[in-house]
Amino acid sequence: MNDQPLPDRAPEEPAPESTVRPPVRCRLCGRPLTGRASRRTGLGPACDAKLHPDRPDIRPRRHDVEQEPLF
Template sequence: MGEEPLAIAVDSAPGASPRLIRCRLCGRPLTGAGSRRTGLGPTCDAKLHPPSPDIRTRRHEVDQDPLPGLDPSAG
């Protein structure tokens, strides 16, 4: 499997100041390690990868017939 290239150089000198890396979408400077690694700021990353909807929002109640023998009004 091919590996995706990182947005930062892994062989940079430890004493050197970090290279300025900009967001690939909006061009703002990236400061967080995760943002620098992906090349996207948190706002732009949220625009491209929105969170999946919560499963509770997709559920809905459905009227069902009672099971035979469990009808509470027959008692």
């Protein structure tokens, strides 16, 4: 056998768990989420639009009405 010592090497360390993020998937359809806001809510943009549609525009409409002048 070879009696020479082995070179010193640092043991390979696994990546810290803080840098490895598990994939986050949409709660409705299961697709992977990539956006920060999507990951925070747990819904993709399409599924979020399905569950939370935009509110209808209910602002009062102004229109002219013919009337006699008040005195």
